[in-house]
Amino acid sequence: MEKQTVTIYDVAREAAVSMATVSRVVNGNPNVKPATRKKVLAVIERLDYRPNAVARGLASKRSTTVGVIIPDVTNIYFASLARGIDDIAMMYKYNIILTNSDDASEQEVNVLNTLMAKQVDGIIFMGNHVDDKLRAEFKRAKAPVVLAGTVDPAGDTPSVNSDYAAAVEEAVTNLINHGHKKIALALGSLSQSINTEYRLAGYKRALNKAKLPYDDALVYEAGYSYDAGKKLQPVIADSGATAVFVGDDEMAAGIINASMESGINVPNDLEVVTSNNTIVTQITRPAITSITQPLYDIGAVAMRMLTKLMNDKELDEKAVILPYGIVRRDSTKSDEGETVN
Amino acid sequence: MEKQTVTIYDVAREAAVSMATVSRVVNGNPNVKPATRKKVLAVIERLDYRPNAVARGLASKRSTTVGVIIPDVTNIYFASLARGIDDIAMMYKYNIILTNSDDASEQEVNVLNTLMAKQVDGIIFMGNHVDDKLRAEFKRAKAPVVLAGTVDPAGDTPSVNSDYAAAVEEAVTNLINHGHKKIALALGSLSQSINTEYRLAGYKRALNKAKLPYDDALVYEAGYSYDAGKKLQPVIADSGATAVFVGDDEMAAGIINASMESGINVPNDLEVVTSNNTIVTQITRPAITSITQPLYDIGAVAMRMLTKLMNDKELDEKAVILPYGIVRRDSTKSDEGETVN
DNA sequence: AATGCTATTGAAATCGCTTTCATGAAAATA
DNA sequence: TATTTTCATGAAAGCGATTTCAATAGCATT
Numbered sequence: 204m205e206k207q208t209v210t211i212y213d214v215a216r217e218a219a220v221s222m223a224t225v226s227r228v229v230n231g232n233p234n235v236k237p238a239t240r241k242k243v244l245a246v247i248e249r250l251d252y253r254p255n256a257v258a259r260g261l262a263s264k265r266s267t268t269v270g271v272i273i274p275d276v277t278n279i280y281f282a283s284l285a286r287g288i289d290d291i292a293m294m295y296k297y298n299i300i301l302t303n304s305d306d307a308s309e310q311e312v313n314v315l316n317t318l319m320a321k322q323v324d325g326i327i328f329m330g331n332h333v334d335d336k337l338r339a340e341f342k343r344a345k346a347p348v349v350l351a352g353t354v355d356p357a358g359d360t361p362s363v364n365s366d367y368a369a370a371v372e373e374a375v376t377n378l379i380n381h382g383h384k385k386i387a388l389a390l391g392s393l394s395q396s397i398n399t400e401y402r403l404a405g406y407k408r409a410l411n412k413a414k415l416p417y418d419d420a421l422v423y424e425a426g427y428s429y430d431a432g433k434k435l436q437p438v439i440a441d442s443g444a445t446a447v448f449v450g451d452d453e454m455a456a457g458i459i460n461a462s463m464e465s466g467i468n469v470p471n472d473l474e475v476v477t478s479n480n481t482i483v484t485q486i487t488r489p490a491i492t493s494i495t496q497p498l499y500d501i502g503a504v505a506m507r508m509l510t511k512l513m514n515d516k517e518l519d520e521k522a523v524i525l526p527y528g529i530v531r532r533d534s535t536k537s538d539e540g541e542t543v544n
Numbered sequence: 545m546e547k548q549t550v551t552i553y554d555v556a557r558e559a560a561v562s563m564a565t566v567s568r569v570v571n572g573n574p575n576v577k578p579a580t581r582k583k584v585l586a587v588i589e590r591l592d593y594r595p596n597a598v599a600r601g602l603a604s605k606r607s608t609t610v611g612v613i614i615p616d617v618t619n620i621y622f623a624s625l626a627r628g629i630d631d632i633a634m635m636y637k638y639n640i641i642l643t644n645s646d647d648a649s650e651q652e653v654n655v656l657n658t659l660m661a662k663q664v665d666g667i668i669f670m671g672n673h674v675d676d677k678l679r680a681e682f683k684r685a686k687a688p689v690v691l692a693g694t695v696d697p698a699g700d701t702p703s704v705n706s707d708y709a710a711a712v713e714e715a716v717t718n719l720i721n722h723g724h725k726k727i728a729l730a731l732g733s734l735s736q737s738i739n740t741e742y743r744l745a746g747y748k749r750a751l752n753k754a755k756l757p758y759d760d761a762l763v764y765e766a767g768y769s770y771d772a773g774k775k776l777q778p779v780i781a782d783s784g785a786t787a788v789f790v791g792d793d794e795m796a797a798g799i800i801n802a803s804m805e806s807g808i809n810v811p812n813d814l815e816v817v818t819s820n821n822t823i824v825t826q827i828t829r830p831a832i833t834s835i836t837q838p839l840y841d842i843g844a845v846a847m848r849m850l851t852k853l854m855n856d857k858e859l860d861e862k863a864v865i866l867p868y869g870i871v872r873r874d875s876t877k878s879d880e881g882e883t884v885n
Numbered sequence: 886a887a888t889g890c891t892a893t894t895g896a897a898a899t900c901g902c903t904t905t906c907a908t909g910a911a912a913a914t915a
Numbered sequence: 916t917a918t919t920t921t922c923a924t925g926a927a928a929g930c931g932a933t934t935t936c937a938a939t940a941g942c943a944t945t
Binding site: 549567570597599600604 | 931
Binding site: 255257258282289290293299485 | 631
């Protein structure tokens with residue numbers, strides 16, 4: 204009953220050549236006489252031979268598999284990166300072992316180890332925080348690691364990101380130009396470096412440039428969810444802020460819906476800018492002005508870098524920064540001199 | 545420079561035992577004297593030995609890896625299933641090789657073959673259409689296959705789904721009870737069996753039961769996207785339909801936004817019910833009444849079934865149907881006798 | 886003390902492929 | 916024709932585990 208597997212040995216026997224020769228034709232090695240190649244290919248076809256990738260991996264020490272660590276596949280932000288990663292991986296004939304980490308440090312280390320055990324040729328890591336333990340594991344790993352959409356200010360792990368700080372700075376500057384004096388900043392956990400070292404930094408720079416005072420009380424640390432946004436809205440309203448930059452689209456949607464429902468008009472009473480330009484930004488009313496990031500490309504570039512690393516090539520740049528943009532929608536007033544499309 | 549790998553042989557030598565014994569302690573085989581086990585474990589610890597999963601896979605013919613074929617990770621519907629799959633897989637110590645198929649038949653077959661080459665122990669397939677070619681490949685595969693959130697009316701591949709037909713029937717019946725005579729049905733491709741064999745069937749059953757005529761012209765085949773919904777809205781409006789069942793949440797959001805913006809009030813002029821209860825249904829105004837499906841669980845149960853199959857156990861049920869629900873929100877009027885929470 | 890078991894352990898074969906190295910044949914050069 | 920070179924090919928050694936089977940040792944039994 205058990206299906207019989209055809210091995211390279213069977214092919215060799217049937218084609219009356221050695222395993223080495225079969226291996227050569229399977230791997231496209233040019234040192235095979237055309238006639239022999241043809242004969243072998245015919246047998247391969249006839250027997251429906253499929254090379255066993257595991258055996259191949261053991262012998263060649265390359266698994267043509269890369270590990271991808273993602274906080275949560277159902278998070279569209281990371282899923283978009285993952286899509287870019289997979290497309291490029293497929294293009295280079297790699298497969299992806301995908302594992303969810305839930306951003307939990309322990310789990311991340313765990314997963315990293317099982318990936319190494321599976322002999323992945325490389326690893327792409329996505330997460331919100333890279334700590335010492337993780338950094339140590341990266342170093343320990345025999346396979347190269349690339350961070351995608353993930354910052355590690357301390358480490359020297361290759362990475363691909365967009366310029367989060369500059370994006371926030373520009374967005375907040377736009378708000379300042381609209382005359383706002385009190386601009387709130389609604390983020391997720393402040394223990395995540397993207398928030399403190401980049402978004403918060405960009406926010407501060409914008410204030411500084413405009414000689415506006417920085418007020419701790421206007422910086423909110425909440426969860427990244429629709430409900431968190433709804434809950435946060437009255438707090439923001441009480442603060443007297445007339446504009447807010449939000450780190451997550453669903454959260455922004457919560458703030459907008461709660462505002463509109465409590466009689467606070469967006470954008471007239473409160474301008475809102477968000478970060479990820481997901482479909483949510485188009486669906487809310489008003490639709491939300493957002494930073495745009497080339498998520499797919501971040502993943503794609505990260506994977507491309509990884510392929511280089513896996514082939515022992517040098518990287519042109521270790522920390523790639525892809526350009527961001529800002530799409531104006533109806534949650535903000537038009538910028539000065541803005542051309543309407 | 546190249547990092548040295550510690551093999552089972554190194555451990556055996558250091559611990560002055562045979563590889564077989566090391567293998568036994570690594571695999572928790574009880575036939576090892578406690579003292580020996582302790583000694584070996586100490587060496588493993590000291591050398592920081594990690595078993596090579598590839599070698600293990602070759603020798604044992606089990607890779608503890610399962611293949612997951614998904615149309616697109618960035619599709620929240622399938623990503624939710626994937627999350628359930630991965631969690632259970634992890635619980636059973638399996639890893640997931642995830643590949644996007646874009647629902648393209650050729651690509652699916654391709655991917656299936658590379659998964660088999662990688663010696664996955666099992667496969668979970670998600671897709672919108674299972675055709676003959678694919679069915680043939682499933683049969684040909686040595687590893688068991690389970691469909692998650694994917695129907696194959698023709699095949700006998702084990703599967704986990706919710707009762708799409710009954711859900712639509714109930715939703716449409718509710719609409720009928722609100723007095724509607726012309727109810728539109730907005731779906732994605734009608735070549736997908738979930739649409740024709742289930743949703744359309746449920747729709748027809750509801751009409752039938754209510755002795756309402758079925759009208760082809762009220763069934764729309766469009767893309768599953770926000771923009772498709774926006775474009776479809778005027779068409780629906782022209783049809784004279786006063787209610788619509790939609791197969792996708794973003795599409796429903798498009799219909800709602802376009803309606804409201806053209807002066808058609810939802811739910812007063814048009815009631816809308818959608819299918820997937822994603823976050824989108826909470827964000828629109830009005831929020832959208834939706835069918836709910838236990839997506840995570842569908843994935844989780846599928847993976848659990850697969851583990852049984854991979855261990856040559858019998859399945860209690862081949863086609864598991866998980867219960868659906870309906871959440872009423874503001875895009876429909878309250879049902880008769882409905883208790884408001 | 887002789888015998889029979891059972892609990893531990895090791896030797897060696899395998900898993901299916903890659904890759905090095907040697908070899909014979911064919912082609913090129915002298 | 917003799918001597919190099921180049922091409923094609925095969926033999927065999929791994930890769931790093933698992934697993935079967937035989938062997939040894941320690942104990943309990945009589």
